[in-house]
Amino acid sequence: MKDVRIWGLKRSPWVYHVAAASCNNCDIEILELLTPRYDVERFGIVLVGSPRHADALLVTGVINRKSLPRVLEVYEQTPKPCLVIGVGTCTCNNHIFRNSYNAVGPYDKYLPMSAYIPGCPPKPEAMILGVVKALSKL
Amino acid sequence: MSDEASSTKSRRIVPIGPYHPLQEEPEFFKLTVEGETVVDLEINLGYNHRGHEFISPELTYDQIPFLVERICGICSNSHPLACVLAIEDCCGIKPAPRGAYIRTIVQELERIHSHLLWVGLAGHFIGYNTVWMWAWRYREHILQVFEMITGNRNHYAANKPGGARRDITKEQIPEIRAALDIAEKKTVMLTKAVLDDPVIRARLVGVGVLTREQALAYAVVGPTARASGVDIDVRRDDPHDAYSDVPWSVPVLPEGDVFAKAKVRLLEIIESIRIIRGCLDKMPDGPIQARVEGVPPGEGIGHTEAPRGEVFHYIRSDGSNRPLRHKVRAPSFMNIASNVVAVKGCSIADAALTLAAVDPCYCCTERTSVFEDGKLKYTGKELLRLSWQKTEQLRGKP
Amino acid sequence: MREAEAGLRALVHEVEVYEHNPKRLYIRVPRERITDAAKYLHRERGMRLSTCTGIDTRDGLEVLYHFSEDSTGTMYTLKVLAPKDDPSIESQAPWLPAADWIEREMHELLGIDFPGHPNLVPLLTSDTDWEQGRYPLRRDYERRSEQHEE
Numbered sequence: 232m233k234d235v236r237i238w239g240l241k242r243s244p245w246v247y248h249v250a251a252a253s254c255n256n257c258d259i260e261i262l263e264l265l266t267p268r269y270d271v272e273r274f275g276i277v278l279v280g281s282p283r284h285a286d287a288l289l290v291t292g293v294i295n296r297k298s299l300p301r302v303l304e305v306y307e308q309t310p311k312p313c314l315v316i317g318v319g320t321c322t323c324n325n326h327i328f329r330n331s332y333n334a335v336g337p338y339d340k341y342l343p344m345s346a347y348i349p350g351c352p353p354k355p356e357a358m359i360l361g362v363v364k365a366l367s368k369l
Numbered sequence: 370m371s372d373e374a375s376s377t378k379s380r381r382i383v384p385i386g387p388y389h390p391l392q393e394e395p396e397f398f399k400l401t402v403e404g405e406t407v408v409d410l411e412i413n414l415g416y417n418h419r420g421h422e423f424i425s426p427e428l429t430y431d432q433i434p435f436l437v438e439r440i441c442g443i444c445s446n447s448h449p450l451a452c453v454l455a456i457e458d459c460c461g462i463k464p465a466p467r468g469a470y471i472r473t474i475v476q477e478l479e480r481i482h483s484h485l486l487w488v489g490l491a492g493h494f495i496g497y498n499t500v501w502m503w504a505w506r507y508r509e510h511i512l513q514v515f516e517m518i519t520g521n522r523n524h525y526a527a528n529k530p531g532g533a534r535r536d537i538t539k540e541q542i543p544e545i546r547a548a549l550d551i552a553e554k555k556t557v558m559l560t561k562a563v564l565d566d567p568v569i570r571a572r573l574v575g576v577g578v579l580t581r582e583q584a585l586a587y588a589v590v591g592p593t594a595r596a597s598g599v600d601i602d603v604r605r606d607d608p609h610d611a612y613s614d615v616p617w618s619v620p621v622l623p624e625g626d627v628f629a630k631a632k633v634r635l636l637e638i639i640e641s642i643r644i645i646r647g648c649l650d651k652m653p654d655g656p657i658q659a660r661v662e663g664v665p666p667g668e669g670i671g672h673t674e675a676p677r678g679e680v681f682h683y684i685r686s687d688g689s690n691r692p693l694r695h696k697v698r699a700p701s702f703m704n705i706a707s708n709v710v711a712v713k714g715c716s717i718a719d720a721a722l723t724l725a726a727v728d729p730c731y732c733c734t735e736r737t738s739v740f741e742d743g744k745l746k747y748t749g750k751e752l753l754r755l756s757w758q759k760t761e762q763l764r765g766k767p
Numbered sequence: 768m769r770e771a772e773a774g775l776r777a778l779v780h781e782v783e784v785y786e787h788n789p790k791r792l793y794i795r796v797p798r799e800r801i802t803d804a805a806k807y808l809h810r811e812r813g814m815r816l817s818t819c820t821g822i823d824t825r826d827g828l829e830v831l832y833h834f835s836e837d838s839t840g841t842m843y844t845l846k847v848l849a850p851k852d853d854p855s856i857e858s859q860a861p862w863l864p865a866a867d868w869i870e871r872e873m874h875e876l877l878g879i880d881f882p883g884h885p886n887l888v889p890l891l892t893s894d895t896d897w898e899q900g901r902y903p904l905r906r907d908y909e910r911r912s913e914q915h916e917e
Contacts, residue, residue: 252417256442256523259486263505280750296893297415327436330427330910331420332903333892351524352442414868418891422876423903427910458791588815588865601815607790607840670791670833670842672817681817681833696831698818698869706868 243275244366247285247309251302252334253292256352257319261289269355276362282306287314287345287362293321293328294336306342314345314365318358323347398724400712400739402746407715410708425695430456430530430664437682437697438524443486446479447675448682448697449528454609454671455682456530459664464610468532468657470648473611474545475519475527476673477641477648481552482511483676484634487728488559491631494722495572496757500563507555510548517541532658542649553642560635564628568763573628577723579711580625587707590700591678592637593727595621596629603674615647627726634728664688675700677728701729718759721752771812771836771843779804790839795846798856801832804845805859808834814843816865821873823905828854828879849879858884878902 250258264271279285282305317338320326328334348361401409434449485508492500512522518537519525563569584597602619604612620636622629666688672681678700685694704727712723739747783795796804808814814834822829832845849856858881859866870881871890
């Protein structure tokens, strides 16, 4: 059963986007992937409206105190196995917010990360490459 | 194959931001309804609070523009610009003339891409996904120009105290002009398509009205203010950089509804194109940076007109290399608060659009939910669907 | 002298006006007169409240009210000082909705009280993972960074 799921995952990853205390730049770039110029749907990558349908979480931001409980809930709700892909430098190491009283990330303190896509913001091509690389690890 | 395709299509939901299915935690926009009418709005901030004002005093004046750039990814140039204007105000200096023109060009390019982004989102909110795809496709030309002249599609690091960080070369100018030509052509086409469509008019006209009195009481700024008849624009009222050197005008409309807000933004794109062309025509040669010897003890205020309205920065200096205090106020801080009055009396199908009409930061609209008698009635996702349904009903009318 | 400045001086005799440049005025106002001064600038002179800045200074907790005279592009900043042992300034929110949120923010990040505010609850900080009464923008707040110089 697990093999079938992984086969399905590689063929057409359904992705849920989680933004936790981000500046929205990475989030907009993620949505850019759907627009005609990049059009990731031709790779089968589809953005879904609920973590319950997701194979992969695209996460952004440094996570702050208010958004952390929500991040954890979303992860709980996502069926396993799932990929967790950090988009943007904020997800790698808290970036310039590391000394803030309110930033409690990065994500790998709480979730098992499958891939990191650094950049501020990463170019859409880098995001696609990152997702593809994460898929190939399976 | 076709079954697979259609089932994928029906399961494909493209949200504006993640809609959280759980209901227990505080929502960003919490609407209360009676029947199909919104009677109250509660707003919960804090999901993006990262403590910029706390971090700022630890950085030097050269570093701070990089920090404030990342307050918002869409108004990414406005914050560093207002910040360096505050530093220059404290120092009592003006930027190098060529640098001033470059700053103006970058700022207006940002306005174009931000307004196109909003037009796309508004289209999505009322179920016109073609508008969304078009607007974001044309936006790409502007982002390519940014990448060419600053090295990045977003977060341009274009501003520094005393001028601009990078020059625009002669070779780049024809490409900039070409991108402006496309943007102008497509905006005119989009404007006609959007504003002349009777269904879109029916969705936007008279919806989510913010009266002039309310706009003044909440001190809203930007297109939100100008669409309610409040004639303010920092670029004209307290000009900086090249704004008083080139001809342009400020669109103001009295109706205060979502239609007026959309129209103001579309007209502003055309004005931004005018400003950039004017700057390219008149841009002087010379250095792009003026010398800054150090920031004396004192205070400085810098403000500029971001796509969403006035961005305000205040600096207090003790003469050292770091500020004693750095205050940042983004335009959405004023505008989102006004939703409390704008959305009251709205029908539930119009609520999502009304909340988005002030052009809040993308993440802000991600959590919306609707309660009646204390019980959850609709999630944000369902709210969007109600909006799409209304459009379909209007389309069906003879 | 500018009309607004003259009117303010006539209303509140104890003001001290500092002109940094023709577009930037800083006006010190006694704490108990802030409502009169703010109402004058907004209601009589049609000025818009851009925002407020709260600052923890050696002399006490200072609040700056930044009013914009959009017709001339001039910023009139009213400055009010409250002593550390009584950090309280009358709220402007009951008559000016534009002051509502910023007073809440100054309350939670600096510990300034605004009596009369209709809803002085935290605006930004978490209600589950943040102890109220910690004021990150105060000078004595403990910082993680080693680079910060006192």
